[in-house]
Amino acid sequence: MQGFKQSPPFTGMLWKMLLTPRVSPAFAGLALLAGISFSQITNAGSIAGQVLDANGNALSGIQVIYTREPGAKGASVVTVFSAVDGSYSFPETFAERINNDSNIIARGLGYQQIDRLVDTDRRSAQLTFVMQSVTNQVDVAPASAWLGRIEDRQEKADFVMNCIDCHQVPASEVRDYARAIDDVHAAQPELARRQSWDSIVKYMNFLSAWEFSRGGRAEGAEIDAQAVYAVENSAEVIDVLTTYFNDRMDHIEGYDRGAPLIATSDTAIWEYEVPEPNAIREAVMLGDPAMLLAADVNANRIVGIDVRTGRQQNFEVPTDYLIAPHSLHRSSNGELWVTPLFNDRVAKLNPQSGEWQTWRLKTSTGGGVGIHDLSFSSEHELLSDAEGRVWFSDIGNRAVGFFDPVNGETRIWNTPVAESRANDSALYGTASVYGLVMTSDRKEVWYSQLGNGVFGGFNIDTEEFIGPFVLPDPNTGPRRITISGDDIMYLALYGTGQIAEFDIKKREMIAIHDLPDIGAAPYSVTWDSVRQVVWVATANADVIYRFDPATRAFGVLPLPREQSFLRMIDIDPASGVLVSSYANIVENVNGPRMALIIEPGDGAYPVRFSMENASAPTPAE
């Protein structure tokens, strides 16, 4: 994706505007009149073929990735997987002609593409890929693979919690820096490494302080390097970096995804590039025709991307304050709820009409709130209580609360102290409240506290807290959570690389499961009510995991690039396609800025997703 990184945003958008077909039939008609060769326009591109190893044997589970020209109609990149017999085919016929210059590659862990044979005729392109197996997996192994160097799980969890909020560690640029340190050939290498990583930690604090004080910072004001996402425990972090990232980091072998691939010949991934500058971090799909709606946390906008044409439009939130759209929630009636980067504004968008409704929340005592997530159901849709009130996690006040969308009434309750965590001075008895779900009877909300490994519930009728429940390691990092139709709650355990399974009705932990890669940094989990599985969004492993509670088995779906930092997964209720985005936030982080749709290819949902007729929930007129 090097080309995308370099192109200036404005000319990129201009290029896209010029080339994106507006109304194809009219254009074709005009072209005929203009005498342009009709065959060039209608010469459709369908792509199929096979993936073989160097001895001609079929290779399965290899990604075939087609990166289209800027301005192409539809997705920027489309990916499929080779089947057991090595064959693959792309789900749609592309408007452009496929030829030898088309950017189509094959990619797989432990493999390197050594040949590509292209055979095209007017209708289709047959591409055969030949892969050589390689010992050095550095090109495809994810960042999490390198965390295998840290054997102590507590040390690893601590490091993940300290460092992996904005970007993967060690992403390729981190490894490049390890190489730059080695290239200095310092007389005292270990001292040089320590000083260098120390400088990097300072640099990170500066960048994040600058980034997260946007909009609230006066011109030329001093930047508080300890604000928001400053690296805590710098000394420990520098120790880990110096100890484990102590070579050129250009060779890694023996990494395994740790679970079977769930990709089939019907699996497809459509990725849509959002031109920079942006800090998109979440996406859901709504509207007819279907649109990916992506939250840009650096701005006041939701970016809407038509999934069939790729055309993008901005939905500007009508507030005078930098709302910084952070979390998105779909409601069952096709509306989009937007919560901010922890301030007191909430917004709701009707994607069909483009109309907004906004609230500024104040509690009865006049205090503000820091909203993170809103209450949702096992269908992953916004759920209000019996009185129509929407509940939220208040990350600022360490509280849970509600607001009434009708009259704006807002109340919060501070979470109780977990005594066993309160004793350790480095930790907190109560910490920032992060994820939130609502039970099926709408009488309880349950929350997670990322910073101290605690979670609990709240009874809406009695206004009493349930718990708190303390997870084993203070750096467990319960982040986003989900709930099944039977009120089984799943928690993504970010620091320790696990998911927890908790029976809300019995108030009992069922089990805590290690992910296939415990360095994966699972940011969120989403219950799939049709498939009856949990989808796990990882920040650090470039994969999505599928967990089946019935078999307790994991499956893995690899994404087509490094730096696929996921923070959420939504599921289209009709077709069951997964919706997400790469959230390398902070403008100075390199890495893809894309929203994506994934067809798992398991035929589990009644309606098959079709790019031509793509539609998603829409508000009634």
Add this chain to the structure above:
Amino acid sequence: MINVLYRYTSYLFFLYVFIISFPAYGQDQAETLINDEMCYACHQLDSASIGPSWQAIAARHAERRDQVMQVLAGKIIRGGGGNWGVVPMVPNQRVSDEQALLMMQWILEQAPR
């Protein structure tokens, strides 16, 4: 003879003024770039922090300023270390060649007064 000399001198004078006005034209742009690209995370004008100060860099390269300008501009983009201590500079891949040159032109003018 005197008239020719006079005309020539005044011509040179205006040419000189014309030329030295160019750096001033790009100066605001360079300063904005240096601010926006986070250079102040590691560099200050007149004191060493994580990296050397602008004044120290300008002083070191004062004599061969023109010869090294292009090379040092590339350094902004590539990063790397070994010249001012053991800590490598981070790369700045988003900066274009033209932007890097502008920034370096400004930096190399920051010799201590």
